[in-house]
Amino acid sequence: MTVYNIALIGFGGVNRALAGLIATKNPQWERQLGFQLNIVAVSDLYLGSVISPNGLDPRMLTEANFTKGGFGQLSGGSSEADNETVIKLAPADIVVEATFTNPKDGEPAVSHCRWALQAGKHVVTTNKGPVALAAQELKALAKSRGVRFEYEGAVMSGTPVMRLADKTLAGAEMKGFEGILNGTSNFVLGRMEGGLDFSSAVKEAQALGYAEADPTADVEGHDVRLKVVILANELLGANLKPEDVTCEGISRLSPHDIETAAKENCRWKLIGSAARGVDGIVVGSVAPKRLALEHPLAGVGGATNAVSLNTELLGSVTITGPGAGRVETAYALLSDIVAIHSAQPSKDAKEAA
Ligand SMILES: NC(=O)c1ccc[n+]([C@@H]2O[C@H](COP(=O)([O-])OP(=O)(O)OC[C@H]3O[C@@H](n4cnc5c(N)ncnc54)[C@H](O)[C@@H]3O)[C@@H](O)[C@H]2O)c1
Ligand SMILES: N[C@@H](CCO)C(=O)O
Structure with a gap:
């Protein structure tokens, strides 16, 4: 079975909806799409960061009513959002960027995408900043590292x-x-x-x-x-x-x-x-x-x-x-992961090679 480890950067409406879908739909995705998703890290400006190499319970993430700095209570957690460490060091195959869109210079999301791609991780994002302001650079970087930069949700949410x-x-x-x-x-x-x-x-x-x-x-x-x-x-x-x-x-x-x-x-x-x-x-x-x-x-x-x-x-x-809409936009992220999955040899085959 292929399991993609994912790191969520930003845990607002969209990434929370993605975690909610993971909590209920993984078995169906395994049958229909050929993979499951496993959340190994989350970092959010308000909640803090957490890295858990074996995976976090998506239901716990969506149902717990975390307050400011709340990830600090979790094993492997911190009350501060250390995005850079999470993106570079968490054992994620895919970084899911869904922080605020900054229409001026796209930061810090552009840096989040850059760090992930430089570390050889795929990026999927709904954030319009990096796509509108730095797509060429990020696409070239992804190509040079043999990974993908996908962003269907940046325009028209999950509508492809x-x-x-x-x-x-x-x-x-x-x-x-x-x-x-x-x-x-x-x-x-x-x-x-x-x-x-x-x-x-x-x-x-x-x-x-x-x-x-x-x-x-x-x-x-x-x-x-x-x-x-x-x-x-x-x-x-x-x-x-x-x-x-x-x-x-x-x-x-x-x-x-x-x-x-x-x-x-x-x-x-x-x-x-x-x-x-x-x-x-x-x-x-x-x-x-x-x-x-x-x-x-x-x-x-x-x-x-x-x-x-x-x-x-x-x-x-x-x-x-x-x-627009939380689940509709989380679907865009799923569709990006489907595109990544379709474009590469299976992770199992790579591991066996
Ligand atoms: N909601 C939609 O319908 C929709 C549709 C398409 C695209 N988008 C885009 O997707 C992204 C996420 O949307 P959303 O609705 O989840 O937004 P949101 O405001 O609900 O959530 C954003 C989250 O990111 C966190 N965050 C902000 N800056 C951060 C940083 N520097 N580091 C870590 N965490 C940070 C915030 O604390 C918040 O929890 C936005 O860029 C938005 O433009 C949203
Ligand atoms: N705020 C945006 C979200 C989708 O990009 C909208 O209302 O269309």
Whole structure:
């Protein structure tokens, strides 16, 4: 049986949900996917760090109500988060990075990924910072160490937009994309259309686990800007940086704007897009747009995301699905591990060699 030892960096909504899935689904994964996951370390800014080479009980991790520094009570634990030691020294095959997204320089998550890859460990992450700001460096580093850097959950949560484009639409010649790429702002717009005020709607999105630690990133469009950068660089071969993408969020839309649009059979949506111009240059933008109700993106509600990929050979292909959520995003991490598993000879075979 293949068992991947994993180290969780960050133990908030997403990594906790992954631990919860491990607690119940390992036997099923062994049958259906050919592997089980074993958590050998966790490090969290608030809770501290713990390394346990034989593995930690995932149920205990998710059900214990740890308070600040609580990992210090566990065998092999410390009340301080020593990410560097955990990443470099824990006997993990895969480091799962799910700390806060830092839209400015991606740190400390970029360093977390770098340390792991340098140590010959695969990295799976839902953190947009390292992917938007350092993907080229981290992909090259992974290649040089014979490991993988996977990040499907950085855009559209567990909805597989990047693998769809990379694998299933290979050769279709991508020209651009446009879509709803932030679950929180889409949820907020829908709740405001239902009469709720802006800040109550944001609070609901936070309680449901959709929002960033600082929800300003969601409602001011900064989160979508990172996703536009990621998709433009991945799908269109661009080399965009966040400052190359114009950005306006939804915070300036008033209840009156939303009401007026509804009366005129329209709906506001926060749209992220990028396209290659005739000069070959890729241009990206984030802005609220008033869409007629017949527009394919107008009916996308709640935290659901949708993106239409404009291809040369197939025309427009739209993928829609969850754009945020704890379990939905934990699924993205699982899908990354499935990709790692599929791409390499079995761990058992390597050990036998
Ligand atoms: N929640 C979603 O729907 C979703 C979807 C896609 C991507 N993401 C991304 O996934 C990541 C995790 O999301 P989440 O919802 O679990 O966030 P969260 O805020 O619930 O959890 C983040 C955790 O990371 C810990 N942390 C922060 N900085 C740290 C550091 N330097 N070292 C160790 N621990 C640190 C925090 O204490 C917290 O427990 C974020 O980058 C987010 O942008 C989230
Ligand atoms: N805060 C983000 C999470 C997914 O990246 C959103 O609401 O879409």
